[in-house]
Structure formats: structure tokens, C-alpha cells
Amino acid sequence: MATPCYHPSAFLLHHCPQRRKSKNMIRHILIHPDPRLKRLSDPISEISADVGKLADDMLSTMYDAPGVGLAAPQVGVNQRMFVMDCVKNPDTPPRPIVLINPEITWASEDLTTYEEGCLSIPDQYADVERPSEVRVRWLGLDGKTHEEQFAGLWATCAQHEIDHLDGKLFIDYLRPLKRQMITRKMEKLKRELARG
Numbered sequence: 001m002a003t004p005c006y007h008p009s010a011f012l013l014h015h016c017p018q019r020r021k022s023k024n025m026i027r028h029i030l031i032h033p034d035p036r037l038k039r040l041s042d043p044i045s046e047i048s049a050d051v052g053k054l055a056d057d058m059l060s061t062m063y064d065a066p067g068v069g070l071a072a073p074q075v076g077v078n079q080r081m082f083v084m085d086c087v088k089n090p091d092t093p094p095r096p097i098v099l100i101n102p103e104i105t106w107a108s109e110d111l112t113t114y115e116e117g118c119l120s121i122p123d124q125y126a127d128v129e130r131p132s133e134v135r136v137r138w139l140g141l142d143g144k145t146h147e148e149q150f151a152g153l154w155a156t157c158a159q160h161e162i163d164h165l166d167g168k169l170f171i172d173y174l175r176p177l178k179r180q181m182i183t184r185k186m187e188k189l190k191r192e193l194a195r196g
Ligand SMILES: [Zn+2]
Pocket: 117, 118, 119, 120, 160, 164
């Protein structure tokens, strides 16, 4: 039976509002293995201008990749923040969300399997089982606390991105042999990229 896809490349580019903002920087996305992807990230204590700039850059970087979610450690910043937009229908307006210090406050007993991918592990996909629905509480760029229940791709994406803030990757859910195989492919890819 086919499982639903959480391929970062599934996102359709053309409705991205951030792409029109030329001041935003496309940041370099770290490729696994990298120690910065394995670290526990620090909470953000103040929503400074730097945090706002990082959020804008991360949205631009995510849409450019293209992806549906991106966590700060993936651009080398070990702070608890991620961005996501899981709207895939080009006729639906985009919904970029910036989540600072996110916490899962409730998870459903029901589980769903999605075929996951990650911008830090390009072109590698595997089934991961997670709660189908989660409630997430976070601090917005507006300084207010938000809480929302997510389902479907949004729920999988939120859990995948929060894992990044705890130094965990989707391949950590796989059997060691499969994980090692993917890691070796990524090491090879990085050697090729370094050679240019
Ligand atoms: Zn990821």
C-alpha cells in the first residue's frame, strides 16, 4: 500500500511570498553527518531583530530548496526555532509559520506512517511512524504564545522539525543498517560536493 509522502521536494514553489523579498538570504543547508545537526538546541530568550532576520532567511531558504519545513540547526544555528508551510495545493494561499521554542503539548494515540525526507539528507526517503495528530505550543514572532492542533502532513512536519531541535534526524528511527547505508551515501555526497 502506498504511504503518503513527506518529500521536501513535494512543495510547489510558485506561491511563495518570501521569494519576492529580495533582502532575504538563502542560507547554506548543512548535510548530514554534521555535529551541529546532533546538538540539543538552546531556547530563544528574546525575539530580537536577529531572530526575525533568521526566520525570514529560513523561510526563503525553505521555499528555495524547496521544502515544507526547515529547522534552525539545519542552517547551523543551534536555537529552538523552525519554519514550515505544508500547503501543497497551488490554489490555496501559502501559510508560512515561524515557531519559536515549540513544544508538543499533546499527541494522539493514533499513528500514521509517512515516507519522510529531509533537506539535510537529500534524495533519501524512508517510512517513519509518528502520532497522527499533535498539539503544539510555540512563541510567535509577534511575541505571543500560540497553540494549534496539527494533522496530516502538518503533524508529521512539526514532529520532524522539533526532533531537529533535539539533535534527532528521521533516520534515527530506522534500523541501524539502513541508517548506516544512508549516512555512507551522504558522506560520499559531501566528498563530491567538496571537490566541486
Ligand atoms: Zn529534516
